[in-house]
Amino acid sequence: MHPVRDVRIERGMDVEHKMQWFRNRCVEAGLPCTHQRQVLYRALLEAEDHPSPEMLYERVKRDIPSVSLGTVYRNIKTFLDNGLIGEVSLHHGSLRLEANNAPHHHLVCRKCRTMFDLPAEQVEDIRLRQALPNGFRLERFVVEAHGLCATCAAPKARRTFSKLS
Ligand SMILES: [Zn+2]
Ligand SMILES: [Zn+2]
Numbered sequence: 273m274h275p276v277r278d279v280r281i282e283r284g285m286d287v288e289h290k291m292q293w294f295r296n297r298c299v300e301a302g303l304p305c306t307h308q309r310q311v312l313y314r315a316l317l318e319a320e321d322h323p324s325p326e327m328l329y330e331r332v333k334r335d336i337p338s339v340s341l342g343t344v345y346r347n348i349k350t351f352l353d354n355g356l357i358g359e360v361s362l363h364h365g366s367l368r369l370e371a372n373n374a375p376h377h378h379l380v381c382r383k384c385r386t387m388f389d390l391p392a393e394q395v396e397d398i399r400l401r402q403a404l405p406n407g408f409r410l411e412r413f414v415v416e417a418h419g420l421c422a423t424c425a426a427p428k429a430r431r432t433f434s435k436l437s
Contacts, residue, residue, distance in 0.1 A: 322387040381421035
């Protein structure tokens with residue numbers, strides 16, 4: 273079987289599994305699991321770029337043309353308040369969102385600001401305990417590695433070419 277097809281099928285199954293998790297969590301939290309909320313969550317599940325609320329709005333609008341940016345903001349806030357999604361890097365100036373709730377770190381492209389996930393097991397344990405200020409209770413830590421993504425690191429000529437093709 274063609275390997276690319278395998279990946280798609282597996283990813284598709286995975287999304288349905290996660291959609292079921294989302295619906296269950298909505299019920300637990302007493303949130304109406306509306307069509308709009310499901311479309312929004314699915315868009316975030318399928319996103320691999322840690323989109324901002326505005327970017328998500330653009331994607332959701334394709335499925336629900338009547339949706340407003342305000343509604344998207346409100347639903348995102350509800351999702352965040354109930355731990356249905358996560359937010360990353362508030363210090364980058366804009367809110368960026370993700371559905372990935374497994375422990376992981378981030379690779380950030382300093383040019384285009386795209387964020388990539390780095391599974392937690394790819395990062396060696398960091399010895400933080402001795403260095404903690406007195407009384408600080410560590411709950412979790414996130415590593416953010418900065419660099420250039422493949423697109424931004426590519427020579428300009430190649431980049432122009434790949435944009436045209
Ligand atoms: Zn980049
Ligand atoms: Zn992430």
